[in-house]
Amino acid sequence: MRGSRSRFGWALLGFLSLASAGAAFAASPPALTHYQGVLRGSDNTPLSGDYDMVFAFFDAQDAGNEVLLDSHLASGTGAVTVAGGLFSVALGSGQVADGAGPGTYVSLAEVFRDNAGVWLEVRIGAETLAPRTRVLAAAYALNAATAAESTQLAGQPASFYLDTSATAQTKLGRVFFDNTAGSGNGLEAKGPVAGGYFRSGSSGYAYVGSGDYGIEGYGNTMGGYFKAADNTAYAYAGYEDVGIEGFGSYCGGYFRDLDSSGSAYLGYEHYGIQAYGSTMGGYFDDTNSSGYAQLAYGEWGMLGYGNATGGYFEDLNNSGYAYVGYGDAGVQAYGNGNGGYFENITGSAWARVAAADNGIMAYGSNYGGGFSDVGGTSTALVAYAAYKIYGTGTVSFVQNHPTQKDRVIVYAAPEGDEVAVYTRGSDRLKKGEARVALGKTFALVANPDIGLTAHVTARGDVPLWVEEVSTSELVVHGPAGADVDFDYIVYGLRLGFETVPIVQVKQDEAYLPTASTVAELESGQADTVASSALARLRPAHERLAGTPADLTRGTALAAQINEGREEWVASRHNGKPSLAARVVHPEPPGEPTDRGHSGEPIGHAPVVAAAAIAGPTRGASASASPARDPEPPLVKGDADAAPLPWTIVFATTSAIDGGDVVAVEPGSPGSVRRAEGSYDPTVVGIALAPASAGQVVVAMASVVEVRVDPAYGAILAGDLLVSSPTPGAAMRATVAEPGTVIGKALEASGSDIGVIRALAMLR
Numbered sequence: 001m002r003g004s005r006s007r008f009g010w011a012l013l014g015f016l017s018l019a020s021a022g023a024a025f026a027a028s029p030p031a032l033t034h035y036q037g038v039l040r041g042s043d044n045t046p047l048s049g050d051y052d053m054v055f056a057f058f059d060a061q062d063a064g065n066e067v068l069l070d071s072h073l074a075s076g077t078g079a080v081t082v083a084g085g086l087f088s089v090a091l092g093s094g095q096v097a098d099g100a101g102p103g104t105y106v107s108l109a110e111v112f113r114d115n116a117g118v119w120l121e122v123r124i125g126a127e128t129l130a131p132r133t134r135v136l137a138a139a140y141a142l143n144a145a146t147a148a149e150s151t152q153l154a155g156q157p158a159s160f161y162l163d164t165s166a167t168a169q170t171k172l173g174r175v176f177f178d179n180t181a182g183s184g185n186g187l188e189a190k191g192p193v194a195g196g197y198f199r200s201g202s203s204g205y206a207y208v209g210s211g212d213y214g215i216e217g218y219g220n221t222m223g224g225y226f227k228a229a230d231n232t233a234y235a236y237a238g239y240e241d242v243g244i245e246g247f248g249s250y251c252g253g254y255f256r257d258l259d260s261s262g263s264a265y266l267g268y269e270h271y272g273i274q275a276y277g278s279t280m281g282g283y284f285d286d287t288n289s290s291g292y293a294q295l296a297y298g299e300w301g302m303l304g305y306g307n308a309t310g311g312y313f314e315d316l317n318n319s320g321y322a323y324v325g326y327g328d329a330g331v332q333a334y335g336n337g338n339g340g341y342f343e344n345i346t347g348s349a350w351a352r353v354a355a356a357d358n359g360i361m362a363y364g365s366n367y368g369g370g371f372s373d374v375g376g377t378s379t380a381l382v383a384y385a386a387y388k389i390y391g392t393g394t395v396s397f398v399q400n401h402p403t404q405k406d407r408v409i410v411y412a413a414p415e416g417d418e419v420a421v422y423t424r425g426s427d428r429l430k431k432g433e434a435r436v437a438l439g440k441t442f443a444l445v446a447n448p449d450i451g452l453t454a455h456v457t458a459r460g461d462v463p464l465w466v467e468e469v470s471t472s473e474l475v476v477h478g479p480a481g482a483d484v485d486f487d488y489i490v491y492g493l494r495l496g497f498e499t500v501p502i503v504q505v506k507q508d509e510a511y512l513p514t515a516s517t518v519a520e521l522e523s524g525q526a527d528t529v530a531s532s533a534l535a536r537l538r539p540a541h542e543r544l545a546g547t548p549a550d551l552t553r554g555t556a557l558a559a560q561i562n563e564g565r566e567e568w569v570a571s572r573h574n575g576k577p578s579l580a581a582r583v584v585h586p587e588p589p590g591e592p593t594d595r596g597h598s599g600e601p602i603g604h605a606p607v608v609a610a611a612a613i614a615g616p617t618r619g620a621s622a623s624a625s626p627a628r629d630p631e632p633p634l635v636k637g638d639a640d641a642a643p644l645p646w647t648i649v650f651a652t653t654s655a656i657d658g659g660d661v662v663a664v665e666p667g668s669p670g671s672v673r674r675a676e677g678s679y680d681p682t683v684v685g686i687a688l689a690p691a692s693a694g695q696v697v698v699a700m701a702s703v704v705e706v707r708v709d710p711a712y713g714a715i716l717a718g719d720l721l722v723s724s725p726t727p728g729a730a731m732r733a734t735v736a737e738p739g740t741v742i743g744k745a746l747e748a749s750g751s752d753i754g755v756i757r758a759l760a761m762l763r
Contacts, residue, residue: 031109033091033135039082039124046085053080054123055091057099057108059115061132065101067118068111070094103181279681279739294738303763386513397494402444409444419497421446424489429464429478436474438490443471446492453492459485511565512558647688647697656691659707659755660728661742662698672696675723678712678731679740683723686742686760699760706730706742706758708749715749721758729753738763 035055039047055070072080072094080087092108105111111118112135119132162169179186189195194216195209204219217224223238233248246252252267264275264282275281281296291306304311310325320335333339338361339354349364362368367390368383378393389395394412401407411421423442427434446452454469456476462484468475474490529535541549654673656662664682665671675683685698686706708715709724712731721743724731733741743758 031092031107033108035089035091037087037089038085039087040085048083048085050074050079050081051087051124053089055089055094056121056123057111057135058119058121058132059101059117061119061134064119066099067101067103067115068099068105068108069097070108071097283738292738297739305763385517399445399495409441411441411445417502418451419494419500420491421494422489422491424487426485426487427476429458429462429476429482429484429486432478432480432482433467434476434486436476436488438470438472438474442490442492445495446471447495447498451493451498452490454488454490456486456488459487509565509568511562511568514562514565647699647702648685649695649697650684651694652691652696653694654691656687656696657707657728658687658689659705660687661685661706661723661730662687662696662728663723672698674728676725676727677723678725679733679735679737680723681737681739683740683742683762685762686758702760703746703757704743704760705755706760707753707755708745708758709753710749710751711753715745715756717745717747719745721745726753730758 039051041047052073054072056066057068057070058064059067070091070093072078072089076095077093080089096106096108098105103114105114118135120135121132122129162171177186190209191197193210194207197205197207199205204217204221206215206217206224207213208215210216215224217237219238221239222236225234225236227234228248233246233250235244235246235253236242237244239245244253246267248267250268251265254263254265256263262275262277262279264273265271266273268274273282275295277296279297280294283292283294285292291304291308293302293304293311294300295302297303302311304324306325308326309323312321312323314321320333320337322331322333322340323329324331326332331340333353335354337355338352341350341352343350349362349366351360351362351369352358353360355361360369362382364383366384367381370379370381371391372379378391380389380391380393381387382389384390396410397413399409399411401409414420414422421442423439425436425439427436448471452469452471454466454474456464456466456474458464458478462478462482464476464478464484464486466474467477469490471492474488476486476488478484538549650662650672651668651670652662652665652672653668654665656672656674661675662672662684663675663680664684665673666682672684686704688697688699688704690696706721707729708721709726709729709731711726712724713734715721715732720733720741721730722733722737722740723729723742730742732745741761741763743760743762746757746759749756
């Protein structure tokens with residue numbers, strides 16, 4: 001290394017050499033370089049003394065980046081001693097510091113490892129000597145990575161080190177790769193079978209980048225094991241009979257799509273799965289698409305569809321199970337205790353369905369059951385206070401007509417110690433006789449042989465008597481020549497019910513109303529109390545008897561009948577079935593057997609097919625079309641009429657005609673428009689009538705007329721319908737994508753745009 005002269009007249013001549021050559025076997029050489037130099041004054045006189053020297057390493061001869069500084073200062077590791085102009089320094093033994101350039105360097109070995117060209121700049125005191133001197137090959141012995149050609153390195157042959165050739169090599173011991181300061185991958189491996197193969201003894205091994213798999217792992221215990229550094233989460237893969245078994249302090253697993261529109265937590269708090277999605281919470285489908293279910297879809301908690309049933313539920317011991325959407329039944333349920341059990345949240349009302357030998361057993365703090373027609377014309381409260389049935393309308397029995405097989409007889413039923421029927425009216429005695437033709441229907445419901453009684457009352461001071469009575473005629477006599485008006489009533493036994501016993505084996509308790517029940521009916525109002533039978537009859541009884549009425553015998557008899565009532569009421573509350581939650585793992589319905597209460601296998605109930613309306617169904621010929629009669633009720637709407645239960649009134653600013661397919665209006669929540677585009681997932685139903693006053697009535701489930709466009713495929717009865725590119729018109733669905741189906745065609749379409757009957761059913 002040639003010297004240089006400073007402006008102060010110093011001269012420097014130096015050279016670099018390896019600090020050691022031929023180290024002991026397997027020993028690592030120190031990261032030091034030997035530097036010797038001659039220091040003279042401007043008059044060429046050798047200098048002596050201690051001098052502060054800084055040795056700076058750069059990646060260029062001029063300018064460039066300062067890579068590393070090695071300072072030998074009196075205030076630090078010690079100044080360099082010069083004697084008779086000569087000095088010797090071990091570079092890298094001073095105060096080594098990272099230079100101002102990029103990267104971090106703390107030793108000479110790193111400098112020569114990363115830089116192909118290195119220049120040394122010497123600073124003595126405040127003087128920087130120029131020019132810089134390039135460090136030549138000898139110093140690169142510190143970097144073993146560039147010495148593959150060397151026959152010896154640290155006492156080892158070249159074969160001891162990895163090379164870049166195609167020759168296979170074996171490394172005994174641990175290998176660590178660190179590319180954190182660089183870019184790209186820390187390790188990249190490729191191979192004809194797999195990118196990598198790892199094995200621990202013989203019990204576990206894994207292929208990386210094998211075929212179409214990222215990682216393919218095998219092990220006696222499991223295929224893979226993953227664990228968080230802080231031990232808060234871990235997962236087994238391919239563990240026994242489980243694909244993945246995950247555990248975590250937050251949740252067992254979390255999955256999310258790239259745009260965050262769908263996510264799911266597994267094993268999250270008290271939930272097995274907690275899932276969210278912009279369309280629905282979850283979707284499940286079997287491999288042949290014969291059954292599928294949508295969870296948290298729109299306004300529904302669950303939407304289930306299947307060729308056999310929409311849903312099937314069963315408890316663990318097979319004692320209770322239910323089909324949902326099965327054949328023509330909404331729910332078909334079975335159980336050892338009862339077919340179904342329902343209870344409100346407060347526990348004040350509950351009902352058992354198909355319980356023991358009863359169809360429905362209902363209980364409530366107010367009444368057992370309430371029924372009403374849609375128009376409110378007739379209502380009935382069952383088991384209400386002192387009443388078995390309380391409400392508007394009649395309590396009637398129905399009987400087949402004996403001769404007209406398409407007719408029935410409907411009679412209002414009175415109460416008594418028999419199942420009785422009656423007829424009554426008014427007539428006139430003429431010349432001492434009257435033959436009264438009784439109501440024609442009376443002979444159809446009354447026993448003609450036994451139990452007929454007749455009562456007549458004259459409207460005047462004339463004695464009358466019954467000469468003869470039958471189910472068709474009443475013969476009344478009086479004094480000869482007498483003419484008088486009279487009223488009559490004829491009672492008979494209801495045909496077929498003559499042998500019904502009055503005293504029967506108890507099926508359930510039948511207690512009398514209590515004082516508290518009566519008090520609830522009275523409600524503290526004077527007029528309600530005065531309207532009772534006791535209030536009406538008691539004054540007359542006491543007037544005739546001359547003493548206050550003695551009610552002790554009736555009270556004692558009522559107490560005897562009500563004996564044990566309080567315990568019975570308490571047992572009904574305490575005997576409610578348990579609602580404790582259980583973990584259930586239902587199996588598919590399959591072909592269930594031995595589940596009917598009769599003991600006979602029930603299998604799958606046959607699905608009763610509805611009669612086709614008109615035209616062929618898909619897959620059938622037109623010649624096989626059945627007649628149109630009977631037709632389902634066709635609903636035609638009135639924009640000004642009140643909405644029906646299966647319709648919804650939406651706001652709209654668009655022109656919509658009756659029969660148009662409508663969809664959600666973007667940017668205007670609660671409003672709808674004509675559907676435009678194929679398989680529109682925002683469809684909501686079919687307009688029942690033209691829009692009026694900014695509103696339109698939309699059918700959600702009914703038989704309605706819908707506009708269709710057969711240009712996108714001929715429509716036959718039974719085809720599913722979706723929105724089409726034609727505004728407001730439907731077309732035949734070739735793929736029934738969830739959320740796009742608006743109904744099912746009930747008849748075939750023509751060749752042009754037109755209106756057909758369809759069953760509106762959004763799904």
